[in-house]
Every structure is written in C-alpha cells, then in structure tokens.
Amino acid sequence: MRLFRTRRGTASGRPGDRASISSAVGTGQIVAAVASLVIASVVLLAYQFVSLRNALTNEARVQAGIIADNITAPLMFHDREAAADMLRPLHFAANLVSATVYDSAGRRFVSYVPEAQAQGVLEPEGTVGMEAPVAYRGKVIGKVELIVNMTGLRVGLLRYVVFLGLTIAGALGIVMPILRRTRSRVARAERELDYLAYTDPVTALPNRHATYLRLEHELSLPDARLALLLLDLDNFKVVNDTLGHSAGDELLRKVAAAVRGAVGGAGIVGRIGGDEFAIILAPLAGREAALDVAKAVAASLCVPFPLEQGEVFASASIGMCVYPDDVASSAELLSSADTALYAAKNGGRNRVVDFRPEMTLATQRRARIERELRKALEAEALRVYYQPQFDCSGRHIVGVEALVRWPHPEHGFVTPAEFIPIAEETGMIVELGRWVLRRACHDVAGWLRAGVADLSLAVNVSARQMREPGFIGDVMRALADSALPPEHLELELTESLLMENVDTAIEFMRQIRAAGIRLSIDDFGTGYSSLSYLQSFPINQLKIDRSFVQLLPQRGETIARAIISLGRGFGLTVLAEGVEDHAQLEWLRAAGCDYVQGFLLGKPMPAEDLLARLAANPDRGRPGQDGAHPAPGYASTENLNRDSVA
Amino acid sequence: MGPCLRLAAALLALPLLSAAPSCRAQGQDDQLKAAYILNIALFTTWPPAAAPAKALTVCASPQHSLWDSLRELDGRNVNGRTWATVDGGPGKACDIVVVAAARAPRSAPKEAGNALYVIDGTPSGTYAGAINLVEESQHIRFDVDTREATRAGIKFSSRLLRLARNVT
Secondary structure (H helix, E strand, O other): OOOEOOOOOOOEOOOOOOOOHHHHHHHHHHHHHHHHHHHHHHHHHHHHHHHHHHHHHHHHHHHHHHHHHHHHHHHHHOOHHHHHHHHHHHHHOOOEEEEEEEEOOOOEEEEEOOHHHHOOOOOOOOEEEEEEEEEEOOEEEEEEEEEEEOHHHHHHHHHHHHHHHHHHHHHHHHHHHHHHHHHHHHHHHHHHHHHHHHEOOOOOOEOHHHHHHHHHHHHHOOOOOEEEEEEEEOOHHHHHHHHOHHHHHHHHHHHHHHHHHHHHHHEEEEEOOOOEEEEEEOOOOOHHHHHHHHHHHHHHOOOEEEEOOEEEEOOEEEEEEEEOOOOOOHHHHHHHHHHHHHHHHHOOOOOEEEOOHHHHHHHHHHHHHHHHHHHHHHOOOOEEEEEEEEEOOOOOEEEEEEEEEEEEOOOEEEOHHHHHHHHHHHOHHHHHHHHHHHHHHHHHHHHHHHOOOOOEEEEEOOHHHHHOOOHHHHHHHHHHHHOOOHHHEEEEEEHHHHHHOHHHHHHHHHHHHHOOOEEEEEEEOOOOOOOOHHHHOOOOEEEEOHHHHOOOOOOOHHHHHHHHHHHHHHOOEEEEOOOOOHHHHHHHHHHOOOEEOOOOOOOOEOHHHHHHHHHHOOOOOOOOEOOEOOOOOOOOHHHHHHHOOO | OOHHHHHHHHHHHOOOOOOOOOOOHHHHHHHHHHHHHHHHHHOEEOOHHHOOOOEEEEEEOOOOOOHHHHHHOOOOEEOOEEEEEEEOOOOOOOOEEEEEHHHOOOOOOOOOOOOEEEEEOOOOOOOOEOEEEEEEOOEEEEEEOHHHHHHOOOEEOHHHHHHOOEEO
C-alpha cells in the first residue's frame, strides 16, 4: 500500500516520516551495545592503567629498596667503584631511566643511566620518580632516587587495548547475527502491524486513520492544493440488512475496486466508515478536474454489481470540497466536505455536490436548531396545538389532532418542517413525541372530565418512535397518568412506516388495538402501499392525503372516491385532510366521506382557542356513526408545512 | 682524586665525622684510615660473650701515626658500644688492635682473644691481621682475612667483604 508522498509525484510506503521501529530498535541496540562496550572498555582500561602503574611503581620501589640496602657500605666507605658495580645490574630493569644515590647532605654520590637513556632515545616526559632512604642500623646516610619511564605502562595499555578490541570484535561477531535476526523479525512484525493499523481489512484500502494522516501530509506540503471527496453509499444498509454482512463486504470490495479504477492515479481512496469512502485528489490542477473525477466515480457506481446473491445497485452521494479555495484548514476541509455530502444526500442522493459556503450556514443553523430544540424540550418551551376535526356536515367537532409548535423567544415560531426532521435525525423525536403524547392526553382528558367536550385525540407516531422498544409502555403510561380512556386516543401511522417491516408493524398494531387504542393510516395512497395490507392491518381509519383533496372537485375524484369506497368495503372510517374550500367539503360530503379537517373549518390552535371555539359552538360533541368511533385528531407533517406558523 | 679529596668526601659521607677537617696530607690519610676502621667496626660482629662491656676498646700505640685520629673518635657509638681508644700494652683486653705494619708481630698473636687485628700498611712477611689497610694508587683499600677473623670469633658483614680488595 502506498500511502504517503514524500515529494510531489513520488510515494513512500511508510506513513509520514516516522522512523520504523525495527531500524530504531536496530540502531538503538547497536548504540546500546557500543555504549556499554565503550563504558566497559574505559573502566577496564582505567583499572588496567592503575594496576600497571601500581605494578611499575612497586617494582621501582622494590628496586630502590634493594639498591638502598646494598649501597650502604659503598656509601659509607665512599667507594664509587663498588657503588657503580652494585648499580650495574640495573641494566636488566627495562623501564629504568636513571638511578642516583645521594649522600646525607644531598650530594650526588653515584648514578647509573642505562645506555639507551644516555643516548637520549626516550623522551623525558612520562616518567615517575621513586625514592628510598639509605640507612644503616637506623641511621639515614643518604637516599636512592630511581626515575622510571612509563613506556612500559603505555605498551601495556596498548596491548590491553588490542586485546579488548579483539575480544569485542569477537563478541560482536557472535552477537551481530543474532541481532540481525531479531531486527528482521521485528521489521516483519512491524510491517504486519503497519498493514493492520493503516489498512481496512475488507477493502484493503487505507483506513480512516491512514486516510486522515495522508490528508494531513498532503496539506502540510508547500503550495498544497487538493480536493477531498466524501462518498457515501446510498443503499448499503439495505444490502447489509437484507443480504447479510458477507454480501455487504463483497459489495464494499467491488465498490472500492470501482472507485479506485475511476480515480486512477489522480489520488488515493480510503475507507473511512461503514459505507463511507474518502478520495483525496492531490496535487489538484483545478476544480473542474476534481468534479470530473467525482462524476467518473459516480458513473462507475451506476452499474449493477454482481454479488453471489444477485445483482445490486450501489449508487453513492458525493460531497466535494477544494483546499485552499473553499476552506483554510484540514478540520474545515473535512467538515465542509461532510456538509457537501449531507447536501448531496438531502438533495435526493446519487449525486455529486460541490461545497458552497452557504451550506455551512445551513449546517450551522441546523446545529443551532438542534441545540436550542434540546433546550426547549428540557424547558418545556414547546406548545401543543390542536386542529379540530369535523363530521362531514362541517358543524360538529368530533376530535382534534395534536400538533407540536415551537415559539422561539427570538425568532418567533420555528417551522416544524425545519425542526421535525432534525428531531428525527438526532433521535430527539422520541422524547418530543412522548412529551406531545403526554401533554395532549392530559389536556383532552381534562376536557373530558370537565365535560367541556367529548373529543377524540389523534397523535402522530414517527418511525423512530415505533422502533423504540418502550414505546407501547410510554403510550400506556400517558393514558394511565392522564386517565384518558384508550378509545379516545388514535395513533396515526404512515404507510411507509408500516411497510418497512410488515410483521413487526402488525404485532405492534395488535398490541395497540388490544389496549383499546385506535389506529389510522396517514397519507393513504401516496406511498408504495399494497392494498392487501388493508386486510391484514388492524386499523380503524384511512386518511385521504391533502394532495388528493386539493385536486377536488375538478380532478382527483377517482382516487378520492376509490379510497372512500375502500374504507367502506373494509369497514373503516375515512377522513379527508386539507379541506380548504366549500366545494371540496360539498364533494366529500356527497361522496360519503366521514370526517374532514382543514383550514376551511379550523386551523391548528392553542388549547385556549379551541376551548373558546367549543364554548361558542353548542353543537359540539361526537355524533358518531353506528357506534363507530368518531375520527380522531390528526396533524401530520403536510399539515405542519402549512399550519406551523398558525 | 687524591687522598685529600677522598677524605673530604668520605668525611662528608660519614655523619660520624661531621667536623670539616683541614687538608693536611698525612693527617688526612690518618683520619681517613681511622674512619675506615670505624666503618669496618660498624660492619663487624663480635661474639656476644666476648663483648660484655659497653665500650668498644680500640688498642693502639700512642706512637702510631693513627693514634690521634683514633682518639678523635672516642665516644662514637658503634652499634650501641662506645668507641674508646686505649694504649694497648700487653695484657690489655682489646676489641680492635691497630698496629702499624712495621710493628706487626711475625705471626698471629696467641692470646689475641676476640680482638680484631687491623694492620696499617703493607706487612713485609709479618702478620697481616684480619684487616689490612693498604694504600693503592693513592686509594686506601683493605684486605680481609676471614680465617683470622674466624679464629678470633669475629664475623664481617658481606657488604664489607664486597668492598675489600682481597678476601682470603
């Protein structure tokens, strides 16, 4: 794997300039061995020096003592010849420079200088003197002075150095092959570790860490100009969930190969997440070149990938950001490319989006909304609005749909179209839904108890909430705490939510129905719904989507009539939402629709306004139909879009 | 180097002769010979039984040219004994007997006891003693007769023997 370029246009196999452990260990071992040998040698040499010097001085001391002992008589008799005779054997003393005998007055009596010394062959430095008193029967009658040169010491030390050198060379000769073997083993282990640390095991591409290192490296080069492309597979999760992990891995390998093929030598590809890839294009000639590569990558994925289980399409969303044109730092580069990727995903997937600065503003706004929504939720600063639902006469309020509203202290009402998707993405929808449910149950139960109105309450359920294991428990608790009779509550589910996992959905609905709670299908007819589920799903009501209602009465009659007819056939009530004019209301009444809801009859409003309206309308209540329960309240996102700033 | 210079050197070498002597030819030779005798005494061991007295008795004739020089050495410490020069008449118990060669006996004295005989000068067929001081090439040398010494029960240090001209 070639990860890092040391210079433009070249590549090295190692991440960054990091020295390899094996070479560091090898150098370290050699340095340690040499250092220890040098220290040991110095200590041994010092010891040897002291030993040799001591031996030499001891020898000189002994010689001086012998001379002093023998020279007493010649000195006393002042017999220089005899004295010289006695000193003559000193020519056997190799290191002797001179031997001199002094009388008691310090005058020189006799001296001996070896011939070599007399010829001045040896330098005077490096000598040591040794004195011994000449005494006879306790009386000091002179002294002997020997001058000994240290040549012997130097020669001895030199010999020792040679000996040490040979010993060390021999030892290293034995140890070096072992060290070499160890180093090669460490190097091999290091290569394996490097591979594991910097490579994604599935695709053999550089992993997240290696990719980011490479990015940092590229950015650190002078005059760096590069494009970062973040690629996210649009349907990987579906492949993984439906075909299994091995198919997912196989798809990743094929995608990786396709992307690498498309990128070619223009840059490197790394896998930085489950289904996320990063492409670093460096050095970069221009933005167009980067876009070309991005399009080539997108095109390379627009073909079916043959897996063992069958062919799979793996479209991808690609976000692109160019440094330094768009951003000034690596952190910004990543986050901006991510923002572009997010925009690509939100823009309908399977597309390439080039980063634009305003995306950052949108991202920042999104982040702020998320932060403030969390605070608002904690501070209970959100409000529940109620949109009335009528029987087809348009006079009797039979229920309300609970809708959440966010009056922001600074920016006024924040549209649910903006904050609901954020709540969905971040998971806050679970808590938000729970809060709305509890609040609405409490309000409506209070009105029931007070005899203000006999209403049903419709509350929307998001996909995320339904997946939450404790959701049914939450619903039961909300009912129990508020003492709202279960038959007054209706949960609204969307088609797509139910179709995600039909078996789970049916089980969920059975439990809800068993508790006496009603169920209605929202947005009926807008998704890929199967008519057969109307038989198997234990639902109570269908809602005609506003998109169909708004076409009435000139167009869309066929669909509206068909839905009403279906509802009748299956024994379900039908509610039309988004009724905005009298003609629509008239048509619906004529067509036999049970309930209606819309701006024509009542916008979403605060509880006080609703109560005021109920008080003003003495004909409130639940007219019912053959004992069937009246239509519940409902406020779906399409209502939110229009009614949010009510 | 003449005897005079040698004497000066010898006297300086010997702490025993600390006074700087005047340079008089005969007197210097005598002093040197007296110093030799003293040094010889220092390297000589008498039998313990024969040397009970504290004094080291040196017998000589007052007529002998060395008499004065020997007398000058009186009181000197010789291995714990005190040098004492006496007129060596017959019957005297001597540790050292200094005799001029001309007055040397014909043969070894019978009753010499443990006395060390030092003959000054070259004897002409007469007794040469255990130590015979001679002049040779203006140097004072000495010969040692170890048999004579053994006969007198005297032992010389090997150091002394190494300095002797002849050892018999």
